[in-house]
Amino acid sequence: MSKLEHIHMTVNAKIDPTFKALPKAEASRFVDKLLKEIGMKPLGPINWADAEDLDFPGQSFVQMITTSHCSLHLFTHADGTNEIYFDLYSCKCYNTERVIELLDKKFGLLEWHGMLYTRAADKDPQIKVIGNDAIARKQQEVLVETN
Numbered sequence: 806m807s808k809l810e811h812i813h814m815t816v817n818a819k820i821d822p823t824f825k826a827l828p829k830a831e832a833s834r835f836v837d838k839l840l841k842e843i844g845m846k847p848l849g850p851i852n853w854a855d856a857e858d859l860d861f862p863g864q865s866f867v868q869m870i871t872t873s874h875c876s877l878h879l880f881t882h883a884d885g886t887n888e889i890y891f892d893l894y895s896c897k898c899y900n901t902e903r904v905i906e907l908l909d910k911k912f913g914l915l916e917w918h919g920m921l922y923t924r925a926a927d928k929d930p931q932i933k934v935i936g937n938d939a940i941a942r943k944q945q946e947v948l949v950e951t952n
Contacts, residue, residue: 811873813922814901816891816935821913824887827864827879829853835911836868836875842907843899845870863887872897879912891919901935 827835832853840847848869856862863879872895880888889912893904901921908914918936 811894811896811924812898812901813894814892814904814919815922816889816905816908816914816917816919818889818891818908818912818917819915820887820889821915822885822887824879824912825881827866827877829864829866832864832866832877835877835907836866839875839893839904839907840868840870842903843893843895845872845895845897845899847871870895905935 829851833851836847836851848871851866851868853864853866855864861880863881865876865878867874867876875893876891878890880890882888889908891908893899905914905917908917914937916937918934921933921935922930923933924930
């Protein structure tokens with residue numbers, strides 16, 4: 806990867822139904838482990854919130870990092886299902902497989918999919934669909950056309 810390459814990773818997942826909450830201290834510990842694993846540093850304190858809209862109960866955080874940011878939204882549904890929506894964007898390369906392992910260890914990923922969007926000033930952007938569900942198995946790689 807070139808020095809100016811940017812990676813944006815998204816993960817949408819159904820998670821372990823026994824996972825019910827992500828208090829601020831727990832979110833901070835997760836972010837600390839994540840940043841240590843990918844060799845990045847925080848750019849200020851974590852921004853954490855408990856849902857005010859009870860139609861979408863759960864918690865969310867955004868952590869600014871020196872190379873961009875990461876965020877996570879946890880939704881706990883009345884039917885017992887739980888979901889996370891995770892983003893990690895950085896202009897510094899990182900091991901995406903380790904990030905998935907950390908998410909799985911913390912949240913118990915059941916069905917998940919996402920994408921890796923890679924762009925650089927001197928290359929065409931690329932998108933790779935990732936995951937363990939049917940959507941990801943059908944589409945392995947998609948290249949974005951540039952005009």
